[in-house]
Amino acid sequence: MSLLIVENVSHGFGGRTILEDASFRLLKGEHVGLIGANGEGKSTFLNIIIGNIQPDEGKVEWSKNVTVGYLDQHSSLKSGMTIRDVLREAFKNMFELEKKMLSMYDQMADENADVDALMEEAGEIQQILDHSGFYTIDAKINEIAGGLGLASIGLDKDVSELSGGQRTKVLLTKLLLEDPSILLLDEPTNYLDFEHIEWLKRYLQEYENAFILISHDVEFLNSVVNVIYHVNNGELTRYTGDYDNFLHMHEIKQKQQERAYERQQAEIERMEDFIARNKARVATRGMANSRQKMLDRIEVIEKPREKPKPSFQFREARTPSRYLVQTKDLILGYSEPLTKPLNFEIERGMKLAITGTNGLGKTTLLKTILGKIKALGGTAELGDYLAPGYFEQEAGRDSEITALDYIWSKFPSYTNGEVRAALAKCGLTTEHITSQMRVLSGGENAKVRLCELMQKEANWLILDEPTNHLDVEAKEELKKALMEYKGSILLVCHEPLFYEDWVTDVWNVEDWTLKIV
Known part of the structure; x- marks a missing residue:
């Protein structure tokens, strides 16, 4: 059963192609690792499928009655709320039902009230609350909050006083308490310490529903996913198995593509040589023209593009x-x-x-x-x-200056070429270098x-x-x-x-x- 179908999605930003004719399918129970180099469009893809970004082309279709929970890298929390307040928001609908039920009991005191109708509806609400585990909410909160290390912080602490890592824990705990049918997790381990990464690992291993996980933690990916989607040069490619299996299969695919490219280039070269030698002679002009038509019809295999590799030296x-x-x-x-x-x-x-x-x-x-x-x-x-x-x-996450201007402002004696060369050494392309810091991915920003x-x-x-x-x-x-x-x-x-x-x-x-x- 397909929970999500993405067909032929293309999207660009500022003249930069991020996704091109990308397709994706999420099946029930699949634990998907969405991987790729920094800036390839992984977070953009998640924002497209939840509707935060409208793609330039293509369609996104969710199955009916699917609930989606999204952990964003850059979500924020409201000052003045405690951790417990935020976590109880995961059960907002249940609290509203309880409020409605209590209001009905108050209405029964009115002499003009239809007590039987009110009793029937209140009873139905009571059954929903009982079935949903409403009266064990605090136990659920304590269990998951404890697993992710929030209990040691104190659930009555104001969220405005939390560190970046603690805020991520609160958002992740709330998301798990909501228990959606699909989890979308964007680098959830970034601010978790080792103990709580292990807890999340166990939770996802036992998770019965589907999830899509963005992570650069190889050990974590290997332990929780059973499908890999690789984002590369705007394309999405599916691999069955964990990250190690992806590496093996991707290497085979790359070698096959390289050999196919080399064979085709050799064949094109032979055909072009034949055409050049024979098109001027009357006796062989027909064969040359025939070869030219064949050459024109060839679907040229694209040369495998290598990503710029970072190189750091201090x-x-x-x-x-x-x-x-x-x-x-x-x-x-x-x-x-x-x-x-x-x-x-x-x-x-x-x-x-x-x-x-x-x-x-x-x-x-x-x-x-x-x-x-x-x-x-x-x-x-x-x-x-x-x-x-x-x-x-x-x-520097919210800076509106470009990566090039950011480095130049720090080292004004550098020439334009020297700044570009320094950024290129860190694996950044011309597109990255001329982009504002605030639109770069987290990894690209870190490289700058x-x-x-x-x-x-x-x-x-x-x-x-x-x-x-x-x-x-x-x-x-x-x-x-x-x-x-x-x-x-x-x-x-x-x-x-x-x-x-x-x-x-x-x-x-x-x-x-x-x-x-």
């Missing part, structure tokens, strides 16, 4: 002092303390990963060390000759900011979730660059596979926190 500044930072009774936090007093030292040469549940102070630690926010207590003394390079999480970091000399890289949104190839190149970097590194990351084989130390903020984890 410049090293002079050697700093032995200690990069030394703290004395340092207390992290904003309006209230997040940690107990901290006493630690980070030495030259350390490649340090900071891990732990979201909202416990990982980003706060980086910003406090760099002096971007004040500590609530104690001191953090920086060493001599430090040249830090900072990659800030989700910076990594480009900025690569232009500076630094002896200490401070990186806050640099792998978020990056496609598989870009993550591999970034990992390679960090392994080769001779300076020190302070990294916040939720992907152990990215860092565990090259960092020298791992610190878990859960060892410092004042909160119950």
Whole structure:
């Protein structure tokens, strides 16, 4: 049974073709991984199928009575609401039914009321509420909120006080509580820590309905999907199986296409040579014309297009002092303390990963060390000759300047060609370079900011979730660059596979926190 049929959809943006004659079919129970390089149109495709974007051509058709839940990368929450308020919105219809039922009981006190009719309708509503599990809502909320780590934050916390990762957890929890017949998940693991990624993995493995998942986390994809749709050069191609099977089948397909292209080009070359040698001679002109007609009718196989591959390399500044930072009774936090007093030292040469549940102070630690926010207590003394390079999480997302102008504003002495070459080295095309930062995908935006970091000399890289949104190839190149970097590194990351084989130390903020984890 087809839950969703997409036929011959084409869509472009700002002169750039994103999808071209793309077709897609979602069957009942399918767990689909939607994959592709940064900027290929994965999020655009999701926005088209839910109706947020109208395609230039083609049609999207959902089956009747399908309910769709969409987790957007950039959803927002209203200030003034608690986490519990937001989660209870998942049962909004049930609360409205309860309100209607209670109103009917009030109406029965009226002497002119049709008590029998009111009793009958109220009884029907009561049955719906009982059947839907309305009276176990709080238990459901506590179960899923606990699985995704919200219980440790406190369900009465105002959503305006949450970190980016905590907001994502709230939105994801609400979506799972709504229990739609189809889930659309756009990079749900980006802000989840390892423990809660594992919980979501188990949930999706047992999920009976269909879902479409965008993710660059190979291990996560392999564990939860049974179908892959690959977005490449505007086309959507279906592969049965997990991500590893896709890689195998895609490689075979690429080699077949390359061989077919080469054979056809050789045949075209032979025909063109025959035509050129024979069209001037009266005796062979007919054969030459016949070959020309055959040549004109050939459907030319397109040469497989290679995506520009990113290449990262960080410049090293002079050697700093032995200690990069030394703290004395340092207390992290904003309006209230997040940690107990901290006493630690980070030495030259350390490649340090900071891990732990979201909202416990990982980003706060980086910003406090760099002096971007004040500590609530104690001191953090920086060493001599430090040249830090900072990659800030989700910076520059709403900028209206182009990627080219963004880099140029940071390095005004560069020529136009030098800026373009620097961005191209990070895997960005001319279309990306001349696009506004706000219309770039999350991965393209991250590549622009990594480009900025690569232009500076630094002896200490401070990186806050640099792998978020990056496609598989870009993550591999970034990992390679960090392994080769001779300076020190302070990294916040939720992907152990990215860092565990090259960092020298791992610190878990859960060892410092004042909160119950």
